[in-house]
Amino acid sequence: MTEASPDPARMRREFQTAVAALGFVDINAWVGSHPDPLRPAETSLPALAAAAADAGIREMVVSHTECVFADPCEGNALLLDAVEASGGAGISLCAGICLLPEGELPGSAGTYLDACLARGARLVRLFPKSHRFPLAEWCCGGVLAALEERRLPLMVGHVETSWSELHALCERHPDLPVIIDGAEQKLFYHNRPVEALLRAHPNLYVESHNLVHFLGLDHLARRVGAGRFLFGSGMPQRDPAAALACVALADLPDADRAAIARGNWRRLMEEVRTP
Template structure:
């Protein structure tokens, strides 16, 4: 258990809106918490890419990533129909130049519809470039999601933040769409991991903490003490996200 690698795919760095005065949000705080809980590396988006401007926040993220070689980038993107965001080919080129391996969307937060007319070009670009998309369950409707998955069967989509109350939706998605994955940042109930691994296989799940909003130690314990094989724990803890992104880590 002690030597298992953990690779976090749900981390927020930098400033963001509506912080509690005692919230430990600085990158240095995050790195200390990663040390304390034995998390080897993490993919992060910038808080201002969600709460202010994706393009501005994405640039700021590069500065935060320079603080540790254990931090990897996830850029937030928008549709380009308003003329205030790069077209998808330019965006992907910029991602590759900066070694950014994941993309994330916030349709509700950024006031656009998650459908083929609005983001079809963006999703096709990610699909062609084999860049996985992260999306929070609270940001899309089930019907929006299945329509997009039907149109983009080669796009790897990691659904984040679904809770036990949405489990029947998640079961349906995992059953029908082989390139969908989910984490356990909120998806926690009695023997949930054991049930899901038996039904769908451990290769469909990734490790995320949702730092600095949730406790990384608790999320690690969920995997550490699950009654599944060591091989399955390793798949969830780091091997699945490593395979999706092409980045490997060493234990800390």
């Protein structure tokens, strides 16, 4: 262990090289305004994409803040328009749309999903707590069945549901990839139920931007398999360097780090059934 003065230029170069080698796909980024003026926000998708490219991210799944705070369907429309217009953004983009229980969507869940899939949607988010509905069959069954039929990954924040609700969801829909988004509160405070659920359900994944517990990603990936983690940055609120460093510098085999950075997401995308 050296006591010499740190060489930031060398450290930065090594970090950038490690990131570039992994070809990161970011599945957790946001465009649109945030109601809290203190929060960093990015209303321009090209600007968000440029910042991601600068950080070393190659592909990005973007969602729209309007889906959370205003009108989910209008937010989806804004997002899909922006993604379609994003040619030349420097990185490849696709959409993470937001759904509500059936009845509020234009048409059935299936027809709405197929229309969104045709326009570049590759991830679906639900916000049960913020949008005030239970993540239960009697309320969301139609939407969940439509997602499972298409193998379209569903991302849910851990603060938006409960561990028991997630357990029931994974059990009832074994062909639906379910991804835990660790945003807003420390995910490692809940690392006991997270690990138990990962062991119980092969269709459960964890998005990585809040997997910042000391050695957490390294050790958890060794215990449950690196195939269960998907890189996310949390941009624009989060500095992408934090999440990039935890994967790029993880004490894991190269193949495991590559799987978390991009491979696991690619595998999920190969299984999506588009119309």
